[in-house]
Amino acid sequence: MINQVEGRSENLSSLEFAVRDYECDLQGVVNNANYQHYLEHARHEFLISMGISFSQLHDEGTDLTVTRVEIDYKYPLRSRDRFVVKSAIKKEGNIRLAFVQDIYRIPDGKHIVSAKVTGVATQKGKPSRPDKIFSLLNLK
Amino acid sequence: MINQVEGRSENLSSLEFAVRDYECDLQGVVNNANYQHYLEHARHEFLISMGISFSQLHDEGTDLTVTRVEIDYKYPLRSRDRFVVKSAIKKEGNIRLAFVQDIYRIPDGKHIVSAKVTGVATQKGKPSRPDKIFSLLNLK
Amino acid sequence: MINQVEGRSENLSSLEFAVRDYECDLQGVVNNANYQHYLEHARHEFLISMGISFSQLHDEGTDLTVTRVEIDYKYPLRSRDRFVVKSAIKKEGNIRLAFVQDIYRIPDGKHIVSAKVTGVATQKGKPSRPDKIFSLLNLK
Amino acid sequence: MINQVEGRSENLSSLEFAVRDYECDLQGVVNNANYQHYLEHARHEFLISMGISFSQLHDEGTDLTVTRVEIDYKYPLRSRDRFVVKSAIKKEGNIRLAFVQDIYRIPDGKHIVSAKVTGVATQKGKPSRPDKIFSLLNLK
Numbered sequence: 001m002i003n004q005v006e007g008r009s010e011n012l013s014s015l016e017f018a019v020r021d022y023e024c025d026l027q028g029v030v031n032n033a034n035y036q037h038y039l040e041h042a043r044h045e046f047l048i049s050m051g052i053s054f055s056q057l058h059d060e061g062t063d064l065t066v067t068r069v070e071i072d073y074k075y076p077l078r079s080r081d082r083f084v085v086k087s088a089i090k091k092e093g094n095i096r097l098a099f100v101q102d103i104y105r106i107p108d109g110k111h112i113v114s115a116k117v118t119g120v121a122t123q124k125g126k127p128s129r130p131d132k133i134f135s136l137l138n139l140k
Numbered sequence: 141m142i143n144q145v146e147g148r149s150e151n152l153s154s155l156e157f158a159v160r161d162y163e164c165d166l167q168g169v170v171n172n173a174n175y176q177h178y179l180e181h182a183r184h185e186f187l188i189s190m191g192i193s194f195s196q197l198h199d200e201g202t203d204l205t206v207t208r209v210e211i212d213y214k215y216p217l218r219s220r221d222r223f224v225v226k227s228a229i230k231k232e233g234n235i236r237l238a239f240v241q242d243i244y245r246i247p248d249g250k251h252i253v254s255a256k257v258t259g260v261a262t263q264k265g266k267p268s269r270p271d272k273i274f275s276l277l278n279l280k
Numbered sequence: 281m282i283n284q285v286e287g288r289s290e291n292l293s294s295l296e297f298a299v300r301d302y303e304c305d306l307q308g309v310v311n312n313a314n315y316q317h318y319l320e321h322a323r324h325e326f327l328i329s330m331g332i333s334f335s336q337l338h339d340e341g342t343d344l345t346v347t348r349v350e351i352d353y354k355y356p357l358r359s360r361d362r363f364v365v366k367s368a369i370k371k372e373g374n375i376r377l378a379f380v381q382d383i384y385r386i387p388d389g390k391h392i393v394s395a396k397v398t399g400v401a402t403q404k405g406k407p408s409r410p411d412k413i414f415s416l417l418n419l420k
Numbered sequence: 421m422i423n424q425v426e427g428r429s430e431n432l433s434s435l436e437f438a439v440r441d442y443e444c445d446l447q448g449v450v451n452n453a454n455y456q457h458y459l460e461h462a463r464h465e466f467l468i469s470m471g472i473s474f475s476q477l478h479d480e481g482t483d484l485t486v487t488r489v490e491i492d493y494k495y496p497l498r499s500r501d502r503f504v505v506k507s508a509i510k511k512e513g514n515i516r517l518a519f520v521q522d523i524y525r526i527p528d529g530k531h532i533v534s535a536k537v538t539g540v541a542t543q544k545g546k547p548s549r550p551d552k553i554f555s556l557l558n559l560k
Binding site for chain 3: 441442444445446448451453499
């Protein structure tokens, strides 16, 4: 389900979803918070596909934490719409990772959401350079 | 916020809420699954008010698990409705606890939901008689 | 995605899912309320696959409402578990529909949840015999 | 529950919450998406307290839509933590409204989340200057 195009400075994946009725609110569109759920699920699937296991990292003392989310809402999704979340990941400085994520409706490609999610790796609660993660993600 | 009326064979509490817009769905009413959230929150607050700490129980090897939920939906709640969850707890045989829970709209007392939630205590994964819990809940 | 086996007195479908991390709670398992989301989504997809459109029904003055849910929780799902929701639908008297739904983990077939969800059709707020729905569902 | 301090160029409110267990995820902290729910609920209560009714606006042809969300996650909330959402609202150009929202833990005032949420008013789908809303909010 995830198609990776490995690159030097970033890494790409895409994951398909369909809107479920319970994700829509009074206004008949997907509630704004639920896009964060879609984006989170796409990030986790992406990292796992690259061999990055949260539980193994945690056992080794490293945690990944989201520190900032920016989302531009361009057009709403409605009940039963199909869509794809495209995610790219890149280094931001020496200790941060940034996910650039976009949601497009299927099949017409309408641009729904544009997002940037920044995360940091911590060891024992302190920010640390996640060399192992950078290596697994093929980021230089 | 919780008013307890301690009894011999059951124990009562009530907890007030107001509907938040994001809890409503396409049909303009609270989504059916969200009533389980309200009921769960009322149960947890109830147990905590009686001195029952999940984490302390867990450290002592005991867990409380829901095994069955029955919910009758009588009338829907809408955006910004205020309501109260009334919970009674009683023994069901030697190892089970049953919560009888009702939701009433405020201020007119309209009966919204009637529910019964059954739980069991387990020690190391096996059902066990939760004497300490029965004692804290004053159930005989 | 839905495989129907049309019968005289009931109608069957199955729909596959995978657990998303945000559906799990503090205890590391899927939160009880989220199983209702899975069951609801499976019912809606089932009805749509049979040509039953909520919005068209609504425009014709008919609504389908859940009146009762019974769920037995047998075993918990965890992060990333795959599972199938199997749904059967049958008449219950002259105006009620009952969905009998089971959740099984994939690939080992572990029985996770057993549920019965009862609904009623209403016209202008009054319960009514949903002949068109019974006909589309091939129920006699 | 809402204390307003009306000003010339902005308008302030604060609303108290407590974390419910079902809002926490596998990591034992509030799931990132749920902070958007808290922020949304605080905005809606704020607007309603100022006499701004979504349904009345909608009947008059005006809708308010979120176009951008920025959230900085500074420190996580855990089960049963109490917190306050403080919201300020101001004009951003001629047709946009910006909510500056902060979440602080109670009682120690720990800064949890800092957010900016931008919205636009539309009439018949087109952005329009919401004079009535600016007036009700006392914004110049």
